[in-house]
Amino acid sequence: MRGVAQAVCRARRRPTPGTAFTLIELLVTVAVIGLVVAAVLPALSKAREYGRRAYCVNNLRQLGLLVAMYADENNGYLPRFGYKVTPQGPPGQHKVEIEFTNGALDILQINRNLLRCPSDRTGSAIPFGGSPSNKIPVSYFYNFALYWLNYRTPGLDLAGTSVFFDGESKSGNLGGGWWMPKNPGGGGKDITTLNTKFLDRRHFNKVNVVFLDGHVEWLADLPESAWTPL
Template sequence: MFSPENSELGKSLLRGRAFSLVEMVVVMGILLTLGALIFPLGSRMLEMSRSAKCLSNLRQIGVAAAGYIADNDGTLVPRCSNSSPAIGNAKGFRAYLAPYLGGDKAAIRVFACPSDKTASKRQDYGDALNTGLTPASYGITSIYYYGINGESLPYPGFHAYAPTSEASYPASFKITAVKKPASTIFVSDIGRPDSVTAPLKNWTESTYKLTSANFGYAGTPSNWTSGDWAMYPRHAGGKINVLFYDGHAATLDLQKDLVDHPFGDPQCLYDNF
């Protein structure tokens, strides 16, 4: 019986299909090189997609805040309802805005940045919006004015704790108090850096867990504290996404755009002067 393996033609064809060891090494080298090129590109594309979704979240928060302001005679959303917040008895700004985002479950999704791995894990909605539990990917900029520019507005700036009667908000809680809405940050990415003295690229968040609570603030570079909530470079390259008071969202370089321009600097993006 004819067998291609036993014929000279068959042997020739089989030899033609085989790879030598050198050829296999070359092919594997090419594949590894392509993988090394493609994998980082894929990771960058994925992060770009996450950052774009994060910016979309911030814009939705801006629309919700505009609705709250319109319904409350120009009053800005309070950071928290209680001057001594504790798990279970305080209402954070996320809960105030939830009705304008389609309800609690929809709001939970909006308040979770896709690059925030901890916040994105939450499946049990429960009462997270009211208790301040994660998702806490975003916080209102804490504008501290104690001894700064001669001002002494309530802590922390425009979004202090809600007064006993919400009808008694002072003028500093009104949108008209924001002098530069297009260049003053309202909401930003937040995190819990283990050490604020470490280079931004080396920041870690070992204390940030699903049980962590944040009642709405984002500490600014002028008052960062290790282990506390702060504006955080959540996105690749030390980038942070922010929402301005005029409703537009943007990606900033945390070092160049914020750290390098502290209170008193004309280019400071969280100083209302």
């Protein structure tokens, strides 16, 4: 009987497969997982933003290429985009709204996705299809000096002159709320001031800019020379 009893006791003491976590062990595990997630998420977010910036760079390169192709086919003249004129405002000035849908280069007929940066959260948009309520998002602004002064590419500093840049409208519409002189020297705000006002440093507090020679730079700011072609 003694042998049978000892065998029964040994059977009862036999460890069961797998050991349950204690409460302390479970809490420690959860804490470690939380620390790992907290460490990894910022890196993942940063990696995603680098990806969005690369997408934006590709958009700007293609826009720069379109401008270069246009100039090549038009005796070196750079594209002039449409604008709206309103009677209100300071004397001798008009309200300007750059519209990629009008003018000599209708980008929307090519690929409207080129106008949208994935990091843009400003809500800037332009009318499309003849209806003010029908708008498409636009993330990039055109160097207004190129538009207003009717430059040609021969003789310009192609590598040092900006064309498109990450832009931010203060009113939700491109160009809304600011004024340009009706002719150079006619008063109003300086072109450099206007362009700088609408820079949107959406990529790690920097802005993507494409230049006339087609290269794109990632800059904290642009020197005045980048706005004036000569």
